Amino acid sequence: MTAPIEGFSKLSKEAKIDWIAKNYTAKPEAAKELLKKYWNSDTRVQKLHDEFIENTISNYYLPFGIAPNFLINNKLYAIPMAIEESSVVAAASRAAKFWLSRGGFQASVSGTEKVGQVHFKYNGDKEKLGRFIASLQPVFLSETTELTAKMEKRGGGIKQIELKDKSSDLANYFQLHCTFETVDAMGANFINSCLEQFAAILEREARNNSEFDENERQLEVVMSILSNYVPDCLVKAKVSCPISELNEDKGLSPEEFAEKMVQAVAIAKAEPFRAVTHNKGIMNGIDAVVLATGNDFRAVEAGIHAYAASEGRYSSLTHAEIKDDIFSFWIEIPLAVGTVGGLTSLHPLVKLALEILQNPNAKELMQIIAVAGLAQNFAALRSLVTTGIQQGHMKMHLLNMLNKLGASEEEKVALIHHFKTHTVTHSAVEEAIHNLRK
Numbered sequence: 001m002t003a004p005i006e007g008f009s010k011l012s013k014e015a016k017i018d019w020i021a022k023n024y025t026a027k028p029e030a031a032k033e034l035l036k037k038y039w040n041s042d043t044r045v046q047k048l049h050d051e052f053i054e055n056t057i058s059n060y061y062l063p064f065g066i067a068p069n070f071l072i073n074n075k076l077y078a079i080p081m082a083i084e085e086s087s088v089v090a091a092a093s094r095a096a097k098f099w100l101s102r103g104g105f106q107a108s109v110s111g112t113e114k115v116g117q118v119h120f121k122y123n124g125d126k127e128k129l130g131r132f133i134a135s136l137q138p139v140f141l142s143e144t145t146e147l148t149a150k151m152e153k154r155g156g157g158i159k160q161i162e163l164k165d166k167s168s169d170l171a172n173y174f175q176l177h178c179t180f181e182t183v184d185a186m187g188a189n190f191i192n193s194c195l196e197q198f199a200a201i202l203e204r205e206a207r208n209n210s211e212f213d214e215n216e217r218q219l220e221v222v223m224s225i226l227s228n229y230v231p232d233c234l235v236k237a238k239v240s241c242p243i244s245e246l247n248e249d250k251g252l253s254p255e256e257f258a259e260k261m262v263q264a265v266a267i268a269k270a271e272p273f274r275a276v277t278h279n280k281g282i283m284n285g286i287d288a289v290v291l292a293t294g295n296d297f298r299a300v301e302a303g304i305h306a307y308a309a310s311e312g313r314y315s316s317l318t319h320a321e322i323k324d325d326i327f328s329f330w331i332e333i334p335l336a337v338g339t340v341g342g343l344t345s346l347h348p349l350v351k352l353a354l355e356i357l358q359n360p361n362a363k364e365l366m367q368i369i370a371v372a373g374l375a376q377n378f379a380a381l382r383s384l385v386t387t388g389i390q391q392g393h394m395k396m397h398l399l400n401m402l403n404k405l406g407a408s409e410e411e412k413v414a415l416i417h418h419f420k421t422h423t424v425t426h427s428a429v430e431e432a433i434h435n436l437r438k
């Protein structure tokens with residue numbers, strides 16, 4: 001077993017690479033060569049990437065694709081997507097193309113409120129605590145003016161600071177539940193800075209509060225942090241058209257297709273095992289745009305899944321109905337994303353992605369991301385209720401399989417042609433390449 005290492009973080013990049021290759025790989029020279037192959041040839045860009053995280057030894061590439069033809073609120077977008085899974089970009093593109101001639105996607109933001117909390121312990125009279133927090137409201141605001149001045153100029157800032165009694169859930173547990181408007185930033189750092197200031201004020205003023213007894217003065221902050229659950233930072237995206245415009249699809253009449261789509265969503269609402277996969281398909285679209293635009297996909301994932309379970313059972317993020325011969329399909333999700341801050345102005349490809357999206361503000365980006373999720377779900381359900389998922393997915397996955405089997409460019413051309421009329425499965429591809437090489 002390799003011995004632990006002290007001070008790894010302080011080694012040079014070369015020394016880190018030497019150490020990891022020597023101690024953890026079978027072929028150190030080949031491993032080193034591979035890591036260096038993925039360095040950016042522009043040393044300034046490479047340095048920038050090295051400084052995004054810690055202990056960087058190379059870059060991890062994800063494909064960066066484009067799904068064109070998204071008509072969103074009557075504006076045409078080409079959506080950049082960063083994702084490793086085949087068929088996602090094709091599926092989004094197909095759904096965009098389908099809805100392009102049917103009025104496109106309508107999207108709207110119904111709230112932009114972010115949340116942060118100061119969690120604290122207090123053992124004492126609750127009415128006194130209520131009076132204490134009420135008296136501190138102006139202090140919380142006046143002692144954060146340095147932090148909030150610029151944000152307020154942009155139309156943002158602190159919205160509300162509310163005391164919440166959580167002591168029935170956990171002994172002596174209370175919180176300051178705070179809401180913020182962070183305009184075009186995701187806001188994590190702004191919110192956390194404000195919260196840490198509230199926390200310092202809270203403890204300091206408790207110690208000096210003459211109304212408190214000795215025990216109450218020991219009010220203790222446990223932690224201060226934003227919440228990634230933002231149920232009032234909501235975006236909705238929708239498509240709809242007369243059923244007659246849905247076309248006959250893979251042997252289903254428009255009416256049958258619409259009914260099956262509604263049924264598929266109903267199943268995801270009734271059955272959590274299905275809902276998880278249904279929502280995974282939606283996240284294929286959402287994560288890909290969140291990543292391409294340099295946003296925090298872990299934050300987005302955590303918040304969206306919490307929302308999917310907010311009614312007590314994990315359920316579908318999309319909804320579908322047929323009413324007065326109109327088929328409607330929509331999504332509603334919480335999304336805290338930024339078009340400034342984080343990596344948005346640093347990562348060269350993120351900057352380009354935002355430019356391709358015509359430099360949206362945060363609300364516009366929320367709408368684009370919600371649309372990508374809805375489109376993805378439409379495409380996946382369309383396949384699931386007609387041909388099954390494998391036909392389209394495996395068609396897109398074919399190149400991965402051919403690469404894995406070491407197919408030459410000529411073999412790829414021949415086999416892609418062959419599989420236009422044959423079903424793609426692992427064994428069929430193996431057999432076809434074997435036959436070709438005989």
Ligand SMILES: CC(C)(COP(=O)([O-])OP(=O)([O-])OC[C@H]1O[C@@H](n2cnc3c(N)ncnc32)[C@H](O)[C@@H]1OP(=O)([O-])[O-])[C@@H](O)C(=O)NCCC(=O)NCCSC(=O)C[C@@](C)(O)CC(=O)[O-]
Pocket residue numbers: 085086087088089090091092093094097277278279280281282284376379380381383384389391392393396
């Ligand atoms: C894969 C398709 C789109 C084929 O669909 P198709 O009807 O065979 O496509 P087509 O060849 O007729 O082309 C139509 C359009 O689709 C797009 N398209 C088509 N091919 C490409 C391509 N190579 N590259 C880029 N775009 C492509 C493109 O927009 C194209 O228009 P054009 O560009 O020609 O004007 C369809 O079968 C589909 O949408 N399948 C769903 C795939 C999917 O959902 N994949 C996600 C991975 S599976 C998963 O993780 C989620 C899941 C399924 O479990 C979720 C759930 O259960 O709900």
Ligand SMILES: NC(=O)C1=CN([C@@H]2O[C@H](COP(=O)(O)OP(=O)(O)OC[C@H]3O[C@@H](n4cnc5c(N)ncnc54)[C@H](O)[C@@H]3O)[C@@H](O)[C@H]2O)C=CC1
Pocket residue numbers: 150154182183184185186187188189190191226228296299338340341342343
């Ligand atoms: N739990 C979580 O989600 C946490 C996430 N993070 C990370 O925090 C980062 C995002 O934090 P941010 O505070 O958004 O980024 P940031 O720290 O880069 O700050 C963005 C700043 O941009 C400025 N700004 C300029 N123009 C603006 C405009 N039009 N609207 C709003 N602000 C404008 C503001 O000063 C704002 O504070 C992400 O990288 C995320 O991964 C950090 C801690 C916790």
